[in-house]
Amino acid sequence: MIKGFTKGLTPLLNSLSNKSSLALWLLIVVICCAILLVKLSNTEQQYNAGLLAALEINSPKHQAAIALGQNYQNKLLLLVGHQKLEQAVTMASAIRLRLQDKPWLKNVYSNPLNSKQLQQLIAYYGKSPFSYLADSQKETLITALKNSQAQTLTDEYFSLLNQWADPIVSQSLEKDTTLTLATFLKERLLTSAQESANWQFSQQELMLKGEEFSYIPVFISIEATHTNIRDSVAIYQELQSIKADYTQSSTENNNVSEVLMTGMILHSAAASLQAQSEISSFGLFSLIGVMLIILLAFRAITPLIACLAVIGSAILLGLVALTLWFNSIHLLAFVFAVSILGIAVDYGFHVLVLRQHTQESAQSIRSKVFLPLTIALVSTIAGYSLFFTTPINLLHQVVVFVGFGLVGAYLSALLLLPNIRFNSTGASFGVLPKQHFVYLFVATLVFVISISGLNFDDNIGNLNTKSSLLVQEEQKVAKLTGENVYPYMVLITGNSQDSLLQESQQLTKNLRAQGAVLKSITDWQLSQAEQQKNIDLVRANWQSSHYHAITPYLDDNAIESALAKAKPIALLPTFIAQNMGVDIKKVADQYWTALLLSAPLSELQKLSVAQAPNASNVNLPLALSKQLGEVRANVLQVALPAILVILVILSLYFGFTSALIMLLVPTVSAGLALVFSQFFQASLNIFNVLACLLIITLAIDYVVFFRAHGVTKLISHTVSLSALSSALTFGVMSFSTTPAVSSFGLTLLIGISLAWLLSHLTPLTYIKK
Amino acid sequence: MKVASMKAVSVQQVLSFVLVISLFCWSLVTGAAEVNSARQKATSLQPLKGTFSQNKNIKPLKRPFKSEGSFVYLPNKGLLWHTLKPVNSLKLFANDGVYKIDDQGVLHKEAQLDNDFFLALFAADEQKLAKFFTTELLKSDIDGKASCLALTPIGSTMRSLFKKINLCISEVIAGTKIPTKIELIEAKGNNTEIQLQLSSEKVSPRELAYFD
Numbered sequence: 001m002i003k004g005f006t007k008g009l010t011p012l013l014n015s016l017s018n019k020s021s022l023a024l025w026l027l028i029v030v031i032c033c034a035i036l037l038v039k040l041s042n043t044e045q046q047y048n049a050g051l052l053a054a055l056e057i058n059s060p061k062h063q064a065a066i067a068l069g070q071n072y073q074n075k076l077l078l079l080v081g082h083q084k085l086e087q088a089v090t091m092a093s094a095i096r097l098r099l100q101d102k103p104w105l106k107n108v109y110s111n112p113l114n115s116k117q118l119q120q121l122i123a124y125y126g127k128s129p130f131s132y133l134a135d136s137q138k139e140t141l142i143t144a145l146k147n148s149q150a151q152t153l154t155d156e157y158f159s160l161l162n163q164w165a166d167p168i169v170s171q172s173l174e175k176d177t178t179l180t181l182a183t184f185l186k187e188r189l190l191t192s193a194q195e196s197a198n199w200q201f202s203q204q205e206l207m208l209k210g211e212e213f214s215y216i217p218v219f220i221s222i223e224a225t226h227t228n229i230r231d232s233v234a235i236y237q238e239l240q241s242i243k244a245d246y247t248q249s250s251t252e253n254n255n256v257s258e259v260l261m262t263g264m265i266l267h268s269a270a271a272s273l274q275a276q277s278e279i280s281s282f283g284l285f286s287l288i289g290v291m292l293i294i295l296l297a298f299r300a301i302t303p304l305i306a307c308l309a310v311i312g313s314a315i316l317l318g319l320v321a322l323t324l325w326f327n328s329i330h331l332l333a334f335v336f337a338v339s340i341l342g343i344a345v346d347y348g349f350h351v352l353v354l355r356q357h358t359q360e361s362a363q364s365i366r367s368k369v370f371l372p373l374t375i376a377l378v379s380t381i382a383g384y385s386l387f388f389t390t391p392i393n394l395l396h397q398v399v400v401f402v403g404f405g406l407v408g409a410y411l412s413a414l415l416l417l418p419n420i421r422f423n424s425t426g427a428s429f430g431v432l433p434k435q436h437f438v439y440l441f442v443a444t445l446v447f448v449i450s451i452s453g454l455n456f457d458d459n460i461g462n463l464n465t466k467s468s469l470l471v472q473e474e475q476k477v478a479k480l481t482g483e484n485v486y487p488y489m490v491l492i493t494g495n496s497q498d499s500l501l502q503e504s505q506q507l508t509k510n511l512r513a514q515g516a517v518l519k520s521i522t523d524w525q526l527s528q529a530e531q532q533k534n535i536d537l538v539r540a541n542w543q544s545s546h547y548h549a550i551t552p553y554l555d556d557n558a559i560e561s562a563l564a565k566a567k568p569i570a571l572l573p574t575f576i577a578q579n580m581g582v583d584i585k586k587v588a589d590q591y592w593t594a595l596l597l598s599a600p601l602s603e604l605q606k607l608s609v610a611q612a613p614n615a616s617n618v619n620l621p622l623a624l625s626k627q628l629g630e631v632r633a634n635v636l637q638v639a640l641p642a643i644l645v646i647l648v649i650l651s652l653y654f655g656f657t658s659a660l661i662m663l664l665v666p667t668v669s670a671g672l673a674l675v676f677s678q679f680f681q682a683s684l685n686i687f688n689v690l691a692c693l694l695i696i697t698l699a700i701d702y703v704v705f706f707r708a709h710g711v712t713k714l715i716s717h718t719v720s721l722s723a724l725s726s727a728l729t730f731g732v733m734s735f736s737t738t739p740a741v742s743s744f745g746l747t748l749l750i751g752i753s754l755a756w757l758l759s760h761l762t763p764l765t766y767i768k769k
Numbered sequence: 770m771k772v773a774s775m776k777a778v779s780v781q782q783v784l785s786f787v788l789v790i791s792l793f794c795w796s797l798v799t800g801a802a803e804v805n806s807a808r809q810k811a812t813s814l815q816p817l818k819g820t821f822s823q824n825k826n827i828k829p830l831k832r833p834f835k836s837e838g839s840f841v842y843l844p845n846k847g848l849l850w851h852t853l854k855p856v857n858s859l860k861l862f863a864n865d866g867v868y869k870i871d872d873q874g875v876l877h878k879e880a881q882l883d884n885d886f887f888l889a890l891f892a893a894d895e896q897k898l899a900k901f902f903t904t905e906l907l908k909s910d911i912d913g914k915a916s917c918l919a920l921t922p923i924g925s926t927m928r929s930l931f932k933k934i935n936l937c938i939s940e941v942i943a944g945t946k947i948p949t950k951i952e953l954i955e956a957k958g959n960n961t962e963i964q965l966q967l968s969s970e971k972v973s974p975r976e977l978a979y980f981d
Contacts, residue, residue: 086900089924111926158856161825161834164887165930170957173829200866204886204901204926549855553830 018362018419025313025415028408032316039323064592065489065618067585069264071577072486074106074227076220076263078239079477080246081213083256089205091246091257092216098242099218104226104235110216111206112189113167117579121185124575126175130538130566131531133180134187141537141546150546156183157550165204177554178547178562180538188523198482208480213258215480220263221578227265229272229331236269260473262485270467271738275331278736279338286341286729287311293728294345297721298356300424307348310412314344317408318401325400333397335733335741339748340402342729343380343698344409346722347373351417353718356426362418370414372708376701377410379646383697387690389638390631395690429724430717431760439761440664443754447671454674457683458629460621463740487519487596489618490609497571497584500591500614501527507615508595510608519596521573521582531568539563594618632686639693643667646700654707658764662707665758666699673751680746687740691730691747698726699755707764716760723756816843816977817947819967821850826960840965841972842947846980848891861979862887870979886927893938893946901927907935915939915949932956941967 016024080095082088092110099108107116125132133141137156144150160169160179168189172182198208208215222235243259290311294304318340322329350369358365381403387395474485492507494500501522508520526534541547542559551559577583584593601609601617609615643663650659670692677688702719709715730752733745818841825834836856841849847863859870860879868876889897898904902920917937922928935952953961 093925113926155856155858158834158836159852159858161827162823162836162852162856162858164953164961165955167930170930170955170959173827177829204924204930553832553834555831 016363016366016415021362021415022419025412028411028415029313029316032313032320032408035320036316036323039320059623060588060590061491061493061616061618062620062623064493064585064587064590065491065594065620067587068489068491068583068592068594069486069620071581071583072264074222074224074265075581076222076235076239076261076265077477078218078220078242079208079215079260079480080218081210081215081258081260083213085202085205085207085214085216087257088207088214088216091259092218095218095242095246095259099220099238102235102238104222104231106221106223108218108220110218111204112219113206118167118171118185118189120575120579121189122172122175122181124572125181125184125569126172128531128535128566128569129176129178129181129184129562130535131569132184132526133534133537134183136187137180137183138534138537141541144546145537145540145544148544150541150544150549153541153546154549161553176562177558178550198480210480212256215260222265229268232265232269233272236266236273239266260477260480262470262474262477264486266470267466270470272331274467274737275335278738278741279331279334282335282338282732282736283341285732286338289728289732290341290345290725293721293725294348296427297349297429297717298352298422298424298426300422300426302420302422303348303352303356303424306352306417306420307345309416310348310409311341311344313412314340314405314409318405321404322397322401326397330394330397333394333401335736335738336394336398336744337401337405338733339726339729340405340409342726343402344405345725346376346701347406347409347413348417349718349721349725350376351413352420353714353721355418355420355422356424357714365418366414369418372701372705373410373413375704377406379700379704380406380697382642382646383693386635386638386642386693389634390686390690391627392631392686428713428717429720430713430715431720432711432713432716433760435711435761435763437763440661440668440758443668443672443758444664447668447675450675451671454678455683456629456632456685458625458632458685460624460628462683463628463685463687463738463743483517483598487598488600489620490518490595490597490601490615491592491618492595492612492615493590493592494614495590497573497591498527498529500584500593501525501571502530503612503614504593504595505530507608507612510612511595511597511605514602514605514608516601516605517598519580519582521576521584521593524576524580524582525571525573525584528568528571535563535566535568538566628686632689635686635689635693639696642693643696646696650700650704658707661762662700662703662764665703665762665764666696666755669699669751669755669758670695672754673747676750676754677743677747681743685739685743687743688747691744691751694748695751695755698752699759702755702759703762703764706759711764719759720756723752727752727756815942815945816841816972816980817941817945817967818842818970818972818976819947819965821963821965823964824962828958839968839970841976842891843977843980844892844945848888849976849979863980864888874975874979876979890934890936890948890951893936893948902934917950929956 078092078095080088080092082091089110096108096110099105109117112118140152140156144153157179160166160182163169166182166186168185169179169182172185173179175181199206200209201207202209202214205216208217222231226235239261243261246257246259290307291304294307298304318337322333350373351365354360354365354369360368384399384402387399478485490507490511492500492504494503504520505522505526508518508522511518542563547559571584573584582593582596584591586592606617609617647656647659647663650662653659654662673695674684674688674692678684681688702723705715705719727749730745730748734742734749736742736745818839820837820839822837823835825836827834835854836852837854838850838852840851843849847861850860850862852858852860861868861870861876867879869879870876886901889901895904898918898920901924902922905919905921907917907919915938917935920934920936922931922934931953933954935950935954936948937950938946939949940946947965947967948963949965951961951963951965953963955961
């Protein structure tokens with residue numbers, strides 16, 4: 001079939017004149033440029049970073065967990081520390097002032113009782129002040145009804161009124177003179193905050209006491225429209241500058257101070273900056289390396305420009321496909337995509353080496369390279385396409401970029417390069433060592449013996465890059481606050497918001513009774529039925545004249561008219577989420593919420609969760625790690641049939657025995673690459689395995705060239721150039737700080753080197769009879 | 770010659786005499802100062818007991834909220850605030866926070882805000898007050914034993930609570946001042962006036978025990 005396809009296309013290619021092939025190439029380039037320009041000018045391309053964003057999560061439970069965790073995406077916490085609390089207050093105030101006009105800022109405050117947040121809460125709950133009751137007051141009201149006496153209720157009212165300075169009381173009085181709302185907000189905002197952590201109020205300020213410093217928090221909320229990568233980086237840089245400024249000025253004044261910062265968005269920004277730096281440095285290094293190889297091989301400028309045109313077209317086509325295919329592009333895709341430099345330039349080498357050593361016409365060169373180039377293109381794209389079987393969205397993007405990029409390189413190599421003419425004799429990279437099957441046999445033996453010793457670890461934490469500085473600061477903040485920066489989750493699902501809230505309320509109560517410190521949506525949002533129960537409880541107490549002692553202070557019929565108006569407040573999870581971080585999300589036609597725990601569940605608490613019908617403990621990193629482990633096993637299941645298909649195709653051309661030997665070279669090289677990678681890594685991961693797929697598809701080309709054209713110095717020269725450029729571009733990746741990228745690059749570097757060696761040492765000249 | 774030598778001796782003697790007398794006087798002065806400071810310290814650490822009446826004008830309420838009770842102030846230690854009417858409540862404002870004292874005498878730390886600056890108000894210590902307020906002298910009597918200060922909050926948190934605080938203080942014992950009137954004018958227009966009066970009643974050992 002392939003033979004028929006290539007035979008059919010060869011005359012078509014031969015019919016192209018030099019001018020028409022050049023015009024066709026130019027047309028493709030111009031169309032691609034136009035598409036890219038239109039696409040980039042019309043829509044702003046979205047980018048993301050961080051390995052979590054690279055994974056495609058299919059389970060509704062995990063999608064819900066990620067959606068519920070989004071509230072943390074737009075929240076930042078700065079801790080401004082100084083030896084003197086007053087200084088810390090002043091510094092925090094100056095930082096708030098500096099941030100105030102930033103377009104991305106939604107809200108900034110240090111004291112929750114002196115903020116827009118408190119006013120918003122009073123406005124929201126003030127609509128029906130009896131719908132929500134503090135637990136302590138609820139108990140008082142129930143006891144008052146039971147014992148038919150209201151002394152405690154009256155005492156609590158007068159105690160609150162008797163206080164000298166209470167912002168919650170003074171601000172909520174206008175909405176509710178019975179102080180039911182004030183009691184509720186005080187319990188929720190103060191008691192829970194102080195029970196769960198080391199937060200305390202001193203000199204009227206919410207603060208943390210460290211060993212050396214007193215810390216004032218600066219809570220920052222970012223507008224949802226500004227959580228993209230570009231803005232995240234701007235925010236990160238702004239905060240870094242604030243940190244530097246305040247630490248520096250304090251040092252000059254001979255005082256010691258510090259600014260600690262935490263927030264998920266900072267990790268995305270740091271990862272993005274790292275990725276951007278790697279894209280540019282790896283890209284530049286690879287490009288210079290490839291250019292040097294070209295100059296050494298051809299010792300002329302024309303082939304260099306020609307190769308750069310091939311690389312340029314590859315990048316152009318890859319970018320067009322990527323922007324058309326995906327709405328949001330992962331920055332790590334570009335880091336992986338640097339490899340296109342090394343693979344694309346191979347296509348140029350094949351044509352230019354032929355041109356260097358013959359004076360044949362462009363048509364003749366085109367028809368000679370058409371078959372090997374097509375096989376190389378198809379096999380590489382087929383290899384990369386296996387990445388589509390993984391749930392790793394990042395790799396799908398790599399496939400699209402590299403796949404279309406290679407089509408660009410292939411078309412350029414066929415349409416543009418055969419027309420190029422130059423006279424030079426460059427350095428030869430060809431080597432012709434003595435070939436023997438024993439080398440392949442020994443390599444296979446080593447591979448078979450060592451394969452059982454391979455050690456895999458799919459923990460996602462080992463693959464992700466985290467700025468060590470940010471991690472250190474997070475640890476420090478966690479120690480100071482006594483809370484985990486990112487909470488542990490118990491997910492609860494329900495068919496309706498009301499049923500979800502009812503189950504959540506019960507589980508929250510049970511877990512708290514077992515000592516869990518947690519944040520729950522039901523602290524701030526109750527089902528309509530539960531709200532009505534609260535209103536009825538207040539009404540029953542009023543009807544029993546339990547508010548008798550306080551009514552002289554209130555307007556005539558104040559409680560009566562408030563009760564007449566009282567009705568459950570409409571549920572508004574988004575408002576609660578913005579203020580409190582606890583939320584309800586709809587995923588896969590179900591409502592979901594999460595209890596946010598500051599510590600992992602105890603065995604007893606796990607039992608309570610297991611007994612709740614719709615609740616489950618979520619460990620997202622563990623689930624993702626498990627998913628990666630499954631993907632790794634699946635890759636082998638997909639790779640095996642793919643290898644068999646390649647064997648069949650090669651058998652059709654070169655016979656079964658030759659095909660088997662040809663396939664053994666890349667397969668053993670890939671396997672040994674894994675074995676040797678383990679010398680440099682504590683454990684192997686999915687990216688090492690994925691690199692093996694690529695080694696096989698790239699190294700197939702080497703054996704195909706040797707087998708198709710014979711073992712000559714010219715073919716060795718071409719294969720060596722190709723291997724050198726690929727090893728260079730993939731090898732650079734092994735220096736990445738992202739373990740996923742460095743694992744991939746390292747295995748490819750070792751694998752390509754081994755494939756080059758074995759393809760030279762193994763006799764492939766068996767000819768089909 | 771003899772006269773001359775006598776004169777020389779007498780100059781020496783005079784110089785020695787002056788030196789000895791000076792040293793003696795200096796030692797007396799410093800000794801007296803030390804005794805004075807120790808005595809002052811002893812009196813300033815003595816607990817003071819008194820009564821208070823509080824009148825709160827809260828805009829949304831139909832009538833003013835009045836309360837009364839007693840207090841025990843132990844300088845550098847804290848303030849025991851016992852409201853008797855209309856509610857019986859006992860609170861301890863200590864350096865490390867505010868405690869509610871239940872009927873059994875057990876202290877429960879409150880999620881309360883106002884310990885530091887109220888202690889500063891009671892101490893009438895200008896250095897401590899300067900942490901929270903800019904102070905302006907409203908009036909002072911002739912011997913300087915009583916004065917009234919207008920305090921304007923510095924920090925945004927305090928500003929959101931109070932527009933101004935008027936504090937009248939009086940020196941009750943040498944070196945010890947306590948407030949006689951505190952007027953809290955809230956940002957929202959509410960107003961609290963606290964009148965304080967020292968009483969001759971002795972501080973009970975039980976009351977003192979709360980400060981430990």
